[in-house]
Amino acid sequence: MTDFNALLRLLVEHEVEFIIVGGAAATAHGSARLTFDLDIVYRRGHTNISRIVNALKPIQPYLRGAPPGLPFDWSIETIEKGLNFTLVTTQGALDILGEIVGGGGYEQLLPETIQVEIAGVECLCLGLESLIKVKRAAGRPKDLEVIAELEQILDESK
Amino acid sequence: MEKAESQSGIDPVIEAYKKDIDVTLIRENLRLTVDQRFQQLMKLQQFADDLRRAGRKARSEK
Numbered sequence: 080m081t082d083f084n085a086l087l088r089l090l091v092e093h094e095v096e097f098i099i100v101g102g103a104a105a106t107a108h109g110s111a112r113l114t115f116d117l118d119i120v121y122r123r124g125h126t127n128i129s130r131i132v133n134a135l136k137p138i139q140p141y142l143r144g145a146p147p148g149l150p151f152d153w154s155i156e157t158i159e160k161g162l163n164f165t166l167v168t169t170q171g172a173l174d175i176l177g178e179i180v181g182g183g184g185y186e187q188l189l190p191e192t193i194q195v196e197i198a199g200v201e202c203l204c205l206g207l208e209s210l211i212k213v214k215r216a217a218g219r220p221k222d223l224e225v226i227a228e229l230e231q232i233l234d235e236s237k
Numbered sequence: 238m239e240k241a242e243s244q245s246g247i248d249p250v251i252e253a254y255k256k257d258i259d260v261t262l263i264r265e266n267l268r269l270t271v272d273q274r275f276q277q278l279m280k281l282q283q284f285a286d287d288l289r290r291a292g293r294k295a296r297s298e299k
Contacts, residue, residue: 080279080283080286081279082279083275083278083279084275084279103275103278106274106275106278107271107275109263109266109267109269109274110263110266111259111263111265113278113282113285114278115282195271196270196271196272197271197272197275198275204271218247223247223251224254226251226254227251227252227254227255227258228258228263230251230255231255231258231263232263235260235263235264
């Protein structure tokens with residue numbers, strides 16, 4: 080199980096600049112679908128990456144699906160050399176994304192966000208219309224049903 | 238939604254899916270706060286985990 084409360088508190092307490100996207104963002108907007116991981120887009124840049132590394136270190140991030148024992152150095156250097164990481168932690172599944180298809184990076188998505196309160200902390204979440212836009216851009220078959228639901232939510236919210 | 242996007246080839250599929258969406262669930266969720274939606278999601282995750290465990294146990298006892 081993914082403890083969304085714990086993960087979000089950890090990120091906010093360490094002042095990580097991030098935006099909730101994906102299934103968790105859909106939940107924030109009212110989706111009734113079950114999602115098992117927290118997807119966030121993080122601001123690239125040394126300071127923020129350093130905050131992410133420090134925030135997640137205690138919850139032992141490891142590459143999701145990788146064989147146990149594979150050397151994985153959770154460090155600023157690793158994050159700076161990569162972009163998107165699908166992780167498993169002691170608090171559940173967490174995807175940290177430098178960019179998403181159809182949306183770009185943190186700076187591009189920032190104007191499209193709304194502020195939400197979850198577990199007593201304020202976080203940025205991708206707005207509903209932008210979430211639909213990036214899901215459409217991704218064009219994955221598994222997203223088509225999600226898009227249908229999100230568009231229904233948009234209609235209901237009007 | 239921009240016009241170009243709404244005319245994409247995936248639209249007929251999305252429209253077909255819309256017919257099966259339970260709007261009552263959406264309306265229930267929209268009455269909740271964002272925080273309540275996440276607490277509900279975690280309860281659902283827990284329930285799914287419990288079901289999986291129960292299924293595994295039942296299969297192993299066959």
